[in-house]
Amino acid sequence: MGALFSFVVVILLILVAYVGVAAAGLQSIFGIVIPYVAVLTFIVGVVYRVIKWGRSPVPFPIATTGGQQKSLPWIKQAKLDNPSSTTGVIGRMVLEVLLFRSLFRNTKSELRDGKLGYGSAKWLWVAAIAFHWSFWIVLLRHIRLFATPVPSFVNVLENLDGFLQIGVPRLFLTGVILLLAVTYLLLRRFYVPQVRYISLASDYFPLFLIMAIASTGILMRYFFRVDIVGVKELTMGLVSFNPVIPAGVGTIFYIHVFLVSTLFIYFPFSKLMHMGGVFLSPTRNLANNSRMVRHANPWNYPVKVHTYDEYEEEFREKMINAGIPIESTVLPEEFEEEFKEKVEDAGTPVREEE
Amino acid sequence: MYNGGKILFGILIFLALVTFPFYNDIGKANVRPEPKINTPEIQKLSEKQCVESQAFMKANHMTLLNEWRDSAVRGGNRTYVASDGKKYTISLQNTCLRCHSNKKEFCDTCHSYAGVNPYCWDCHIAPKGAKK
Numbered sequence: 001m002g003a004l005f006s007f008v009v010v011i012l013l014i015l016v017a018y019v020g021v022a023a024a025g026l027q028s029i030f031g032i033v034i035p036y037v038a039v040l041t042f043i044v045g046v047v048y049r050v051i052k053w054g055r056s057p058v059p060f061p062i063a064t065t066g067g068q069q070k071s072l073p074w075i076k077q078a079k080l081d082n083p084s085s086t087t088g089v090i091g092r093m094v095l096e097v098l099l100f101r102s103l104f105r106n107t108k109s110e111l112r113d114g115k116l117g118y119g120s121a122k123w124l125w126v127a128a129i130a131f132h133w134s135f136w137i138v139l140l141r142h143i144r145l146f147a148t149p150v151p152s153f154v155n156v157l158e159n160l161d162g163f164l165q166i167g168v169p170r171l172f173l174t175g176v177i178l179l180l181a182v183t184y185l186l187l188r189r190f191y192v193p194q195v196r197y198i199s200l201a202s203d204y205f206p207l208f209l210i211m212a213i214a215s216t217g218i219l220m221r222y223f224f225r226v227d228i229v230g231v232k233e234l235t236m237g238l239v240s241f242n243p244v245i246p247a248g249v250g251t252i253f254y255i256h257v258f259l260v261s262t263l264f265i266y267f268p269f270s271k272l273m274h275m276g277g278v279f280l281s282p283t284r285n286l287a288n289n290s291r292m293v294r295h296a297n298p299w300n301y302p303v304k305v306h307t308y309d310e311y312e313e314e315f316r317e318k319m320i321n322a323g324i325p326i327e328s329t330v331l332p333e334e335f336e337e338e339f340k341e342k343v344e345d346a347g348t349p350v351r352e353e354e
Numbered sequence: 355m356y357n358g359g360k361i362l363f364g365i366l367i368f369l370a371l372v373t374f375p376f377y378n379d380i381g382k383a384n385v386r387p388e389p390k391i392n393t394p395e396i397q398k399l400s401e402k403q404c405v406e407s408q409a410f411m412k413a414n415h416m417t418l419l420n421e422w423r424d425s426a427v428r429g430g431n432r433t434y435v436a437s438d439g440k441k442y443t444i445s446l447q448n449t450c451l452r453c454h455s456n457k458k459e460f461c462d463t464c465h466s467y468a469g470v471n472p473y474c475w476d477c478h479i480a481p482k483g484a485k486k
Contacts, residue, residue, distance in 0.1 A: 039372075042372070043369070043372055043373070046368065047365055047368070047369070050361065050364070050365055050368075051355065051361070051365070054355040054356060054357065054358065054361040055355050055356070056356075057356060058356065143375070144468060144469030144470075145468075146375035146378075146379070147374075147375060147378055147379065148379065148382065148467065149466070150466070150467075150468075150469030154469055155469060155471060158469070158470070158471075159471075165473065167420055168416045168417065168419055168420035168423070168472075169416045169417075169470075170473075225413040225414050225417060226413055227409075227412040227413045228413075228468050229386060229387065229412065229464055229467065229468060230386075230412070232467065232468055233384060233386045236379060236382075236384045237384050239375040239376050239378075239379045239380070240379045240380055240381065240382050240384055241376075241380060242384055244384065246386070248409055248412075250413075276368075279364055280361070298356060
């Protein structure tokens with residue numbers, strides 16, 4: 001249901017852009033207005049969400065402890081999985097963000113002959129890492145359309161990405177890997193019953209959307225080519241705030257841009273915010289040093305307390321009368337004589353005055 | 355905000371990265387490269403026409419080159435019949451670059467603008483004076 005809905009929405013988006021540009025000639029809406037709105041929504045939305053997260057308190061140190069914590073000097077600490085210092089946390093975060101270390105430990109549970117078994121499951125990690133890294137490289141490669149002169153690292157990326165020199169224009173591997181990986185991530189939701197059960201439209205929509213973005217990009221590069229110089233004129237117009245619509249750029253380009261704009265607009269409102277969220281996960285970004293540093297709960301308000309000492313001070317007389325043992329070793333002078341005996345009976349040592 | 359310093363620092367990095375294209379290019383004139391076609395060979399033409407229409411060449415010259423290469427190297431066919439019926443000898447160096455002998459002012463202006471560097475010239479010889 002969620003899958004069908006998301007699929008239909010993405011198809012509708014494609015149709016909207018197609019009709020809007022090919023039939024209604026609204027190039028300036030799809031090529032200028034919507035991209036500006038999208039980038040603005042993206043930037044403001046992401047910053048807003050992150051600040052909102054920053055304002056929510058973290059009441060407890062809840063770092064996940066994936067190994068031996070810092071202990072006695074002769075017990076080896078798992079410095080990355082159970083960091084106790086900022087350096088350790090940085091190391092853990094870097095590995096988490098760049099290599100998805102915790103996903104690498106993904107396990108699969110299975111009933112075998114009525115017994116529950118767990119096994120390592122790396123496919124999700126493989127697809128996720130392939131997906132994210134190729135998406136990142138594809139994104140970086142697009143800088144060639146947004147900077148003049150093109151920074152040299154973009155040329156280096158292009159040469160690496162196209163090193164197989166298949167066809168002209170050269171086949172970029174990341175484009176293909178991105179599409180394959182996102183397809184795997186989608187099929188996983190279709191075919192793994194447990195995952196299918198918990199999948200919602202908000203899971204399927206980004207997958208279909210990214211699939212459509214990658215497909216239109218690949219179609220545009222290898223099949224329905226557009227004039228890239230014209231495209232760059234448009235994109236440079238956008239970033240230099242002198243927007244222009246060059247003549248003769250094919251409709252597929254506007255479809256691609258419309259889908260990307262949709263992704264940018266959708267981003268801050270969706271699970272895609274895990275891009276910012278991963279940095280703000282208390283389970284990863286806190287050091288497990290709760291035995292060395294007191295983690296003050298920011299919710300704590302000043303509590304009016306009545307300590308035992310104060311309590312005893314208040315009721316000492318009554319307690320002694322009732323024969324209740326008291327802690328205080330020093331009796332107020334006026335009781336000294338009167339109660340000495342009782343106190344001794346009650347078994348509480350009375351310190352001799354020196 | 356809790357841990358405000360660190361979070362604001364992260365936000366600043368994010369903003370610096372996403373707005374890079376804007377502050378990098380703001381105010382720069384947006385000039386489309388104008389590939390020059392004033393070569394002697396083209397001056398001689400009565401009708402200044404490329405192999406195919408200009409619009410097609412702009413977007414598709416690389417796929418055309420791919421077709422040419424396959425047709426010559428794999429199919430052994432070294433004649434290309436254009437859509438207007440004219441015949442061309444299939445050759446990168448001797449057809450394309452005979453007309454476009456100003457590789458630097460022609461092919462390369464576009465390519466450096468768009469950030470592409472075709473590796474063809476690792477083997478094929480560019481016209482003299484137009485060393486890449």
